[in-house]
Amino acid sequence: xxxxxxxxxxxxxxxxxxxxxxxxxxxxxxxxxxxxxxxxxxxxxxxxxxxxxxxxxxxxxxxxxxxxxxxxxxxxxxxxxxxxxxxxxxxxxxxxxxxxxxxxxxxxxxxxxxxxxxxxxxxxxxxxxxxxxxxxxxxxxxxxxxxxxxxxxxxxxxxxxxxxxxxxxxxxxxxxxxxxxxxxxxxxxxxxxxxxxxxxxxxxxxxxxxxxxxxxxxxxxxxxxxxxx
Numbered sequence: 001x002x003x004x005x006x007x008x009x010x011x012x013x014x015x016x017x018x019x020x021x022x023x024x025x026x027x028x029x030x031x032x033x034x035x036x037x038x039x040x041x042x043x044x045x046x047x048x049x050x051x052x053x054x055x056x057x058x059x060x061x062x063x064x065x066x067x068x069x070x071x072x073x074x075x076x077x078x079x080x081x082x083x084x085x086x087x088x089x090x091x092x093x094x095x096x097x098x099x100x101x102x103x104x105x106x107x108x109x110x111x112x113x114x115x116x117x118x119x120x121x122x123x124x125x126x127x128x129x130x131x132x133x134x135x136x137x138x139x140x141x142x143x144x145x146x147x148x149x150x151x152x153x154x155x156x157x158x159x160x161x162x163x164x165x166x167x168x169x170x171x172x173x174x175x176x177x178x179x180x181x182x183x184x185x186x187x188x189x190x191x192x193x194x195x196x197x198x199x200x201x202x203x204x205x206x207x208x209x210x211x212x213x214x215x216x217x218x219x220x221x222x223x224x225x226x227x228x229x
Contacts, residue, residue: 005146009054009153010160016050016124017043017161022083022195023114027162028169029090029188030110036170041107043162045114050124051155057128058147072126076199079120083196086113091189 017023023046031039118124 003149005150006153006156009150009155010157011153012054013047013050013154013157013159014161015157016127016154017046017158022086022192023117024165025188025191025195026086026090026114026117027165029184031166031169032173032184034106034110035173036166038107038110039166039169040163042110042114043166044159045111045116046118047155047158047162048111049115049118050128050158051151052119053125053128054151054154056125058151059144073203075120076123076203079117080196080199080203082117082120083199084193085196086117087189087192087194087196089189090185090192 023043027039027042027046030042
């Protein structure tokens, strides 16, 4: 195994997680509303989806990648609607008079919602399929261990970013009163809804704009990272 592949994956994971989009806004809003673990649980949903896409790209699962590319419109339609739904929930959420801890079901729901949101963004998937071959540089005949190191690096890098972001956001939590949290929810919800509306409008106009703040790029083709002997 080449440990440098893990660190390459780590950098790629941070790179794809760092742009501020609906996922980042939701993560910060949830860290303010329920604490850093609540925000981090949300971010882990995105990290899991990033790891899933990295796995598909690294092991050359062309059936799945072709399906995603072929149903690009429907993925983006579902993603735009789901983003608007999440934004509306944030906008209408009324903070409790007293900030309380989040239960186990809340963490699971936060994780699952962001995992689904990230899966519904085919641009993220296609980014992995296009960039992984050159970024990972796994030579022909490399074993599954090398590809696994790269995938684990992507997950770790993405998770590290969400951990840092949630921790920094949580520093401001105790300094904000109820009125501040209400305005933060309204602003955050409005921004998230705007992201969703932009996606839906881009589909109506026949364009293929990426989710604002999410990774985008021109997909020139697909070459699996792992080439079997």
